[in-house]
Every structure is written in structure tokens, then in C-alpha cells.
Amino acid sequence: MEPTDSNLRAWEDAHRKLRRGGGRRGLPKPVRERLPDLDGRHVLHLTCGAGRETAALIGLGALVTGVDSSEETVRAARKRLPDAALVAADVQALPVELRRGRFDLVYSSWGTLALVSSLPAWAAGISAALRKSGVLLAYDEHPVAESLIGAGLQLERLEELPDPNRWGRREIRVPGDLVVVARKP
Numbered sequence: 001m002e003p004t005d006s007n008l009r010a011w012e013d014a015h016r017k018l019r020r021g022g023g024r025r026g027l028p029k030p031v032r033e034r035l036p037d038l039d040g041r042h043v044l045h046l047t048c049g050a051g052r053e054t055a056a057l058i059g060l061g062a063l064v065t066g067v068d069s070s071e072e073t074v075r076a077a078r079k080r081l082p083d084a085a086l087v088a089a090d091v092q093a094l095p096v097e098l099r100r101g102r103f104d105l106v107y108s109s110w111g112t113l114a115l116v117s118s119l120p121a122w123a124a125g126i127s128a129a130l131r132k133s134g135v136l137l138a139y140d141e142h143p144v145a146e147s148l149i150g151a152g153l154q155l156e157r158l159e160e161l162p163d164p165n166r167w168g169r170r171e172i173r174v175p176g177d178l179v180v181v182a183r184k185p
Contacts, residue, residue: 026056028110031139038062041104044129046091047112051077051084057107058083065098067091069115091115092122099128106130108138114146144180153182 027035031053039061048054048066050073057064064084068074071088078086089095091112106126116122126136145155160175 026052026059028139031107031137034137035060036105036135038105042102042131044098044103044106046106046108046126047115048077048084048086048109049073051081051086053107053109054081054084054086062105065103067094067098092118092125094125094129099125101128101131101134103129103131104134106134106136108136108140110140112138113140113143144178148180148182152184154185155180155182157181 038057041062043057043062043064045054045057045064045066048068049070051066054064054066054077058081066074066077066081066084066086067089068077068086069088069090074086074088077084087095087098089098091108092115106129108126130136142158145158148155157179158181159179161177161179162175
């Protein structure tokens with residue numbers, strides 16, 4: 001189904017406003033609060049979907065490349081986002097042209113981790129995409145909570161703790177251990 005002329009006009013009007021600096025509104029508040037200045041920066045947006053958050057990133061002056069696993073979604077987003085490069089690809093098997101260390105920021109949208117079956121492959125792709133000093137900003141549902149709730153358990157407590165046996169492997173702020181309490185109703 002093709003969009004109507006009035007839908008296209010409304011979409012273009014909304015994105016014209018985004019390009020004038022209102023881009024932060026299209027991003028979740030926890031992301032908005034943590035974004036660095038993106039003006040002129042190269043951003044790789046994982047799980048870009050129909051492009052709402054991609055448009056917001058463009059509105060902040062970023063040069064955005066969006067990736068989504070759905071070819072149909074990417075085709076629809078391409079019609080609406082002429083300023084973004086959009087690629088249909090698996091987020092845990094990024095194409096070689098995206099793995100060349102040229103992105104200042106990789107933004108992984110909500111829902112991405114549910115698609116990831118290999119965390120090491122996903123992380124390796126992100127690392128290969130980022131330039132030196134590049135940043136990953138991932139915003140998502142906690143995968144442990146999602147897995148337990150999906151199995152019919154009620155989550156009572158989830159704590160991330162510093163690794164007591166760090167031995168220099170991680171910064172103290174990075175959790176090393178996990179405590180989960182869940183109950184079968």
C-alpha cells in the first residue's frame with residue numbers, strides 16, 4: 001500500500017522540522033540525555049526500522065547510515081529519508097563496507113538485542129565499524145529480564161554487581177556479576 005499525498009506531505013513537514021534542530025524529540029529520553037554533539041559526525045544506526053529515530057539523528061546534524069534486517073522496512077524508509085544511507089543487513093553480520101572503522105557513534109536502538117543470537121559477533125561488528133575513540137550507545141530492554149518474562153517467570157529482582165575478581169579485566173563501573181530472582185507463578 002502506497003502512502004497518500006497527504007501522508008507524504010505530513011511526513012515531509014515533520015522531517016523538515018526535525019532537520020531544523022528538533023531532532024532530539026524523536027529519540028527516547030535516556031538516549032537524548034546521553035548523546036554527544038552529532039553535528040557532522042558519522043553515525044551508524046542499528047535496527048533503524050522505518051527511520052523515525054534516524055530522522056531525529058539527521059536533525060541533529062549527523063551523517064547517518066541506518067541498518068535494518070527487513071528489506072521491506074528499508075525500502076519504505078528510503079522513500080522518506082533521502083539524506084540517509086539505508087542498508088538491509090543483519091546487525092550481527094554487518095557488511096564489510098560498514099566494518100571499516102569510520103563511524104563516530106554506533107546507536108543500537110531498542111529491540112536490537114532481541115535479534116542478536118551471538119553477542120560476540122554483534123560486538124565485533126560494532127567494534128569494526130567504530131573509528132578510534134568511537135562510541136557505542138545501546139538502548140534496549142535488559143535481555144535477562146526479557147528472557148525470564150518470556151518463559152513465564154515473574155521477575156522479582158535483578159542486580160548487576162561489580163566483578164569481585166576483576167584482576168584488571170574491567171573498569172569498576174562495568175558489571176561483572178549478576179543476581180536474578182524470579183518466581184514461577
